[in-house]
Amino acid sequence: MKVERLSRSRPWRQEKLPLLSILLVLSLAWSQGGEAAPLRVVEDVRYHSAPGSTRVVIELDRGGDYKVGRLRQPARLYVDLLHARLPRDWGHRSVAIGDGRVRRLRIAQYQRDQVRVVLDLQGKNAYRVFTLTQPYRVVIDLSAPNGHRPDVPRRTIVIDPGHGGKDPGAIGPGGLEEKTVVLAVAKALRRLIEEAMPNTRVILTRERDVYVPLEERARIANAHQADLFVSIHVNASDSGEARGIETWYLSFAANERAKRIAARENRLAQTSLSELEIILRDLRETDRINRSALLAGMTHTALLNHLGRHYSGIVDRGVDGAPFVVLLHTAMPSILVELSFISHPQEARRLRSPSYQRALAEGIFHGLQRYLQTAVALAP
Ligand SMILES: [Zn+2]
Known part of the structure; x- marks a missing residue:
C-alpha cells in the first residue's frame, strides 16, 4: 500500500505552471474581495493504493456540495467541488498512480468557484463517492467489480x-x-x-x-x-x-x-x-x-x-x-x-x-x- 499527497510543501514559484493557472490564481486573488460567503478551501489531496482498491481523499476546510461525473474515451471519473478553491500557492496538480485502476490523478481550479478532481481510469472498476467529517473529506473509492480485497485481521x-x-x-x-x-x-x-x-x-x-x-x-x-x-x-x-x-x-x-x-x-x-x-x-x-x-x-x-x-x-x-x-x-x-x-x-x-x-x-x-x-x- 502507498499513500501519496499532492502536497503544498514547495512554493508555487518553483513549479512549472502553465500560464493559465497563474492567471487563474491572479483572478482569484482579485475576486476575493466583498463576497458574501468565502469559497471553501482545499486543504489536502492524497491517495491510498492497496491491492484491490484505490482511495482518493480530498480534504476541505468545511463541508458543501459536490457533483460526480463520468466521461468515456478516455475513461475518466471526476468530482466537482462546488463553491471551492485551491490554495493560492497551488497550481493545478497532477500525479501518476498507475496501479491498474487509476492512471493519473489531477486537480485544478475548473471554474472561478469550482475545483475539479479528475481520475484517469484504467480497467473496469466499481466506484463510490462519499464524505467523512472532522475534518470534512470527500472520498473516492475504486475497486474491482467483484470486490477483491484481501482479508486483513482486525x-x-x-x-x-x-x-x-x-x-x-x-x-x-x-x-x-x-x-x-x-x-x-x-x-x-x-x-x-x-x-x-x-x-x-x-x-x-x-x-x-x-x-x-x-x-x-x-x-x-x-x-x-x-x-x-x-x-x-x-x-x-x-x-x-x-x-x-x-x-x-x-x-x-x-x-x-x-x-x-x-x-x-x-x-x-x-x-x-x-x-x-x-x-x-x-x-x-x-x-x-x-x-x-x-x-x-x-x-x-x-x-x-x-x-x-x-x-x-x-x-x-x-x-x-x-x-x-x-x-x-x-x-x-x-x-x-x-x-x-x-x-x-x-x-x-x-x-x-x-x-x-x-x-x-x-x-x-x-x-x-x-x-x-x-x-x-x-x-x-
Ligand atoms: Zn516529549
Missing part, C-alpha cells in the same frame, strides 16, 4: 501524543509547545491509518489538552490489547543548534545522550529510574524488544525518506534504545519518535505548519505499513 494501533495539560513538554520560540504539535501530528496519523486500513482501530491516549500520566498511557494500550504503540514527541536542546529526527525503543541506557533524553521524557513518571533499571535487567521480553527495534528502524527510515523528498536539511540522528517509562509498561512493540527540535528556529517554524505536521504523520504511517507487512510475513 488490529489496534495506539498513538500516544506526549505531554498535555499541566505538562507542556518542550517549549520553542514564540511559546510553541510540544504538547500542541504532537497532538496535531497524532490526529493526522490517525486519519491516514483509518483512511487506508479500514480493519485497523486507532486509539489516542489523549484527544485533548489534558494531562495523562505515563503509566496510564501504557495501561490504555494494554487494556485495548494494542498491536503497536507509537509515542510522539518533539525534541529540544539548550544550544538551539541541534536538529533532526531520533527514534527510540526500550532498552537499558547505553550512553549519556540516551539517559538525558529518557530523563527529560520521564520527568513526571511515578516509576523511578532505578526501579526501571531493575525491571529492565530482569526483563524476559527479548521478542517484544526485538520487534520494537525493527519497528523503530522501519519508522525512522520511512520518516527520513518521506521528509527528505519534501524538505531540505532533514538530519538523521539515528535509532537507539533508552529507558523510557512510557515504553516500559506496554506489552506490545512500542517506539517513541522525536520528530524534530522545537528549539531550532527553522524546525520550530516547520513544526508549527500544518503541512509539515502532515508530512511527519505520512512518514510515520509509511513506516508502520512497512512494519505491518513485515510482521505479517514474520508471524508463525
